[in-house]
Amino acid sequence: MFESITNSLEAVLGKFRGKGRLTEGNIKDGLHEVRLALLEADVNYKVVKNFIKQVTERSVGEEVIKSVAPGQQVVKIVHDELIKLMGESDTSIPFKEGGQTVVMLVGLQGSGKTTTAGKLARLMLSKGKKPLLAAADIQRPAAVEQLKTLGRQLDIQVYFEKDLPPTKICSEAIKYAKENGHDVVILDTAGRLHIDNELMLELREIKDTLTPDQIYFVCDAMTGQDAVNSAREFDEQLGFDGVILSKLDGDTRGGAALSIRAVTGKPIKFVGIGEKLDRLEEFHPDRMASRILGMGDVVSLVERAQQAIDFEEAQNLSRKIQSDTLSLEDFLMQLQQIKKMGPIKEIMGMIPGLGNKMDGLNFDEKQLEKVEAIIKSMTIQERLIPDMINGSRRQRVAKGSGTTVQDVNQLLKQFKSMKKLMKHFKGNEKGLKKKGMFPGGMPFGKGMIR
Ligand SMILES: Nc1nc2c(ncn2[C@@H]2O[C@H](COP(=O)(O)OP(=O)(O)O)[C@@H](O)[C@H]2O)c(=O)[nH]1
Ligand SMILES: [Mg+2]
Numbered sequence: 001m002f003e004s005i006t007n008s009l010e011a012v013l014g015k016f017r018g019k020g021r022l023t024e025g026n027i028k029d030g031l032h033e034v035r036l037a038l039l040e041a042d043v044n045y046k047v048v049k050n051f052i053k054q055v056t057e058r059s060v061g062e063e064v065i066k067s068v069a070p071g072q073q074v075v076k077i078v079h080d081e082l083i084k085l086m087g088e089s090d091t092s093i094p095f096k097e098g099g100q101t102v103v104m105l106v107g108l109q110g111s112g113k114t115t116t117a118g119k120l121a122r123l124m125l126s127k128g129k130k131p132l133l134a135a136a137d138i139q140r141p142a143a144v145e146q147l148k149t150l151g152r153q154l155d156i157q158v159y160f161e162k163d164l165p166p167t168k169i170c171s172e173a174i175k176y177a178k179e180n181g182h183d184v185v186i187l188d189t190a191g192r193l194h195i196d197n198e199l200m201l202e203l204r205e206i207k208d209t210l211t212p213d214q215i216y217f218v219c220d221a222m223t224g225q226d227a228v229n230s231a232r233e234f235d236e237q238l239g240f241d242g243v244i245l246s247k248l249d250g251d252t253r254g255g256a257a258l259s260i261r262a263v264t265g266k267p268i269k270f271v272g273i274g275e276k277l278d279r280l281e282e283f284h285p286d287r288m289a290s291r292i293l294g295m296g297d298v299v300s301l302v303e304r305a306q307q308a309i310d311f312e313e314a315q316n317l318s319r320k321i322q323s324d325t326l327s328l329e330d331f332l333m334q335l336q337q338i339k340k341m342g343p344i345k346e347i348m349g350m351i352p353g354l355g356n357k358m359d360g361l362n363f364d365e366k367q368l369e370k371v372e373a374i375i376k377s378m379t380i381q382e383r384l385i386p387d388m389i390n391g392s393r394r395q396r397v398a399k400g401s402g403t404t405v406q407d408v409n410q411l412l413k414q415f416k417s418m419k420k421l422m423k424h425f426k427g428n429e430k431g432l433k434k435k436g437m438f439p440g441g442m443p444f445g446k447g448m449i450r
Pocket of ligand 1: 107108109110111112113114115116191246247248249250271272273274275279
């Protein structure tokens with residue numbers, strides 16, 4: 001999902017992240033590239049124009065927060081504006097108290113209406129509803145059979161009557177629902193390859209006769225701007241309450257997801273992410289923005305870091321690393337700051353590129369506590385000059401921290417190799433800074449946060 005837009009935005013924003021200082025000039029250059037990336041993703045050009053304007057205003061105007069690198073801040077602004085673009089999350093289906101809630105699905109042929117009808121019915125079933133599906137697409141002979149097959153899979157009834165016009169099928173279905181205790185009726189209507197008068201007349205007749213409670217426009221995310229244009233047409237000619245974006249699993253560019261709300265003013269309620277009936281998800285703009293930026297959840301990470309990490313202290317540390325005077329005391333402080341950010345596993349999961357590789361890995365929080373206990377059992381002098389911790393001192397520290405001498409040995413060894421690693425980076429300070437998640441490239445142990 002979104003591979004291509006993610007790759008291009010990642011490249012552009014990566015350049016921002018490397019920058020120590022932002023000027024109006026380099027913000028403009030960078031955002032020019034963001035603009036190209038969005039256009040390439042088939043985002044509506046008016047939407048792009050407005051988007052860049054918003055981001056520029058905020059980036060140039062925003063006061064630089066002390067504890068976050070300026071480049072990170074731009075990423076956060078782009079992220080926030082992406083969310084705004086997709087609007088407030090609105091995934092509710094307003095069900096009527098008593099009586100039948102009628103949901104009508106409309107859209108072009110092949111956009112995914114029938115599949116979505118099945119998915120919605122399944123979802124409603126899981127919410128304790130008793131849905132009825134109505135097969136009102138008599139345009140394609142196979143369409144009724146397709147819906148019936150889905151109904152059988154779900155054990156949900158499908159209403160159809162031969163030789164009746166679509167409006168009549170729908171009204172009969174609602175009548176049947178009333179008589180048989182169905183509280184929701186989902187109307188699966190016909191589409192055409194293109195919008196034409198005949199289709200609109202048919203849909204308007206159903207709408208005017210039955211006044212459905214909700215009309216959802218189903219469109220194929222993979223068709224990008226075409227989907228957005230047909231959404232606009234349907235909204236103007238028929239009107240609808242929300243969008244269901246199907247085939248997002250095959251969408252590498254994200255253009256429809258990003259523009260449809262801004263163009264129609266209607267929320268995306270659900271997204272289809274596969275052919276199977278359980279592949280329907282609620283649409284959450286914030287999660288979508290993170291996915292599009294391909295950053296795990298770098299934004300929450302920055303937010304947490306803002307809260308937990310003291311910038312002055314971080315700079316101080318960075319200086320110490322560079323002058324090779326990092327002590328176990330500093331290390332302890334780092335550990336405590338990381339702990340403030342939350343459970344390690346959660347933090348790791350937010351790191352771009354690491355997130356999904358974390359499944360199955362078992363992070364032992366206790367290990368961190370052990371390390372903390374060991375360092376706390378050392379005297380200040382020992383923390384500052386670890387080399388002085390000889391055999392008997394190791395025994396004392398182990399006893400004091402409730403660990404073993406092996407544990408103490410291991411920590412001291414790890415600390416030593418970590419320092420060696422940093423010394424190696426010292427000659428290549430730029431590299432370290434670039435790798436660093438935080439100002440000054442503060443490393444968290446052995447390549448833990450990069
Ligand atoms: N990959 C994928 N395929 C989908 C999704 N939704 C629908 N499809 C496929 O798109 C094709 C057209 O769907 P259909 O429901 O018949 O569209 P309709 O003509 O609007 O009723 C079918 O082959 C579906 O399996 C989705 O979310 N992901
Ligand atoms: Mg269909």
